[in-house]
Amino acid sequence: MERKGAVIGLDGAGIEEYKRLHAAAWPGVLAKISDCNIRNYTIFLKEPENLLFSYFEYHGTDYAADMAKMAADPETRRWWAICGPLQRPLATRKEGEWWAEMEEVFHHE
Numbered sequence: 001m002e003r004k005g006a007v008i009g010l011d012g013a014g015i016e017e018y019k020r021l022h023a024a025a026w027p028g029v030l031a032k033i034s035d036c037n038i039r040n041y042t043i044f045l046k047e048p049e050n051l052l053f054s055y056f057e058y059h060g061t062d063y064a065a066d067m068a069k070m071a072a073d074p075e076t077r078r079w080w081a082i083c084g085p086l087q088r089p090l091a092t093r094k095e096g097e098w099w100a101e102m103e104e105v106f107h108h109e
Helices: 012-023 027-035 061-072 073-084
Strands: 002-010 038-046 050-057 101-103
Touching: 002 012, 012 027, 012 038, 012 073, 027 038, 027 061, 061 073
Parallel strands: none
Antiparallel strands: 002 050, 002 101, 038 050
């Protein structure tokens, strides 16, 4: 299992819409997340900076292949088309990233 964390900005005017969408996330999108070996997926919001922090646990063996499978899913792509315009990627993210991945520096169970 790998723990993954990432951060992205959120359009201040879109906060309520983003919360509403995620309070009623589409069943097909949730199923695809599980199908791609992601568990314990959580998104946190930090205001007033309007930063989203995501955390999940990856339980698969080929992260790149699972993320490609997710990206190819039509319902997930429709979901991203709605949520994406509300997000503000960080200027410091790596090439090819939407959410900026973060380094794990501490964990305790």
